[in-house]
Amino acid sequence: MNPELQGRVFAPAPAYLVGREKVREFARAVDSTSPLNYDPAAASAAGYSDVVAPPTFAVVVQEATLAQLLAEPDAGIDFSRVVHGEQRFSYTRRIVAGDELTATLSVTSIKSLGGHSMVTAESSMVDASGAHVVTAISTLVVRGEE
Amino acid sequence: MMVGDVLAQREFALTRDSLVRYAGASGDFNPIHYRDDIAVSVGLPGVLAHGMLTMGLAVQPVVDWLGDRGWVSDYQVRFTRPVLVDAADGATVTVVAKVGLVEEGTARIDLTVTFGGETVLGKAQVRVTFA
Numbered sequence: 001m002n003p004e005l006q007g008r009v010f011a012p013a014p015a016y017l018v019g020r021e022k023v024r025e026f027a028r029a030v031d032s033t034s035p036l037n038y039d040p041a042a043a044s045a046a047g048y049s050d051v052v053a054p055p056t057f058a059v060v061v062q063e064a065t066l067a068q069l070l071a072e073p074d075a076g077i078d079f080s081r082v083v084h085g086e087q088r089f090s091y092t093r094r095i096v097a098g099d100e101l102t103a104t105l106s107v108t109s110i111k112s113l114g115g116h117s118m119v120t121a122e123s124s125m126v127d128a129s130g131a132h133v134v135t136a137i138s139t140l141v142v143r144g145e146e
Numbered sequence: 147m148m149v150g151d152v153l154a155q156r157e158f159a160l161t162r163d164s165l166v167r168y169a170g171a172s173g174d175f176n177p178i179h180y181r182d183d184i185a186v187s188v189g190l191p192g193v194l195a196h197g198m199l200t201m202g203l204a205v206q207p208v209v210d211w212l213g214d215r216g217w218v219s220d221y222q223v224r225f226t227r228p229v230l231v232d233a234a235d236g237a238t239v240t241v242v243a244k245v246g247l248v249e250e251g252t253a254r255i256d257l258t259v260t261f262g263g264e265t266v267l268g269k270a271q272v273r274v275t276f277a
Binding site: 022025026028029030031032033034046054055056059060063080083084085086087088089090091094137 | 158164167168170171172173174188197198199201202203205206209210214217218219220221222223224225272
């Protein structure tokens, strides 16, 4: 894996429009029972403009940025050797249906550990007004050759 | 609310259907989450749950406990062990949510997430911000 990747900031991924049915589909998939994830009236009563996404929904938006990293020609990351090590979401506000999110990936750390490499990448997501919504942070472990 | 209080506890019965549903909802179509032959060919004992599915499920008892009192403003985990989902019997994942730290307007909730008696998520911490 290329250590010069550390500090690299990628071009913003195309904007992701959060759809109400996508939020509902994701909520069902993680066994959510929160009415805020499904019912626009419940979300509205709680002060939101539409259904609210579950806490890990940002991974759907983050995915396109991680694909940029894995596809980077000089990264030297063999996808078949990648294991998800850690994940974090730090929110400024909740994601709601109707949000148009733009994610920008930066590689914050690259480490080697006993033949394996660990890369930490942050995807910072802003809404249509440019205000921060959430940062999704992934640490990927790239297993060394056996 | 005191440090150490158990706020919520829930068991999730995962099946292969759960994995297919999560693959579609999340867009993660890595075949190790639905094909035994491919999982075995890369040295795994069988089909595994997506780590992000386990992470997504594990926070739900906290979301339910919170209701309209607040929201999850930060959530982190380490993926320490895989959840093997048997084609016939599925897998049961157990979540226990305990108060880790209480501060002005916010709290840290620590999750213990187990499968087959072993912890599958490490340092699973949920930051809740009260309304």
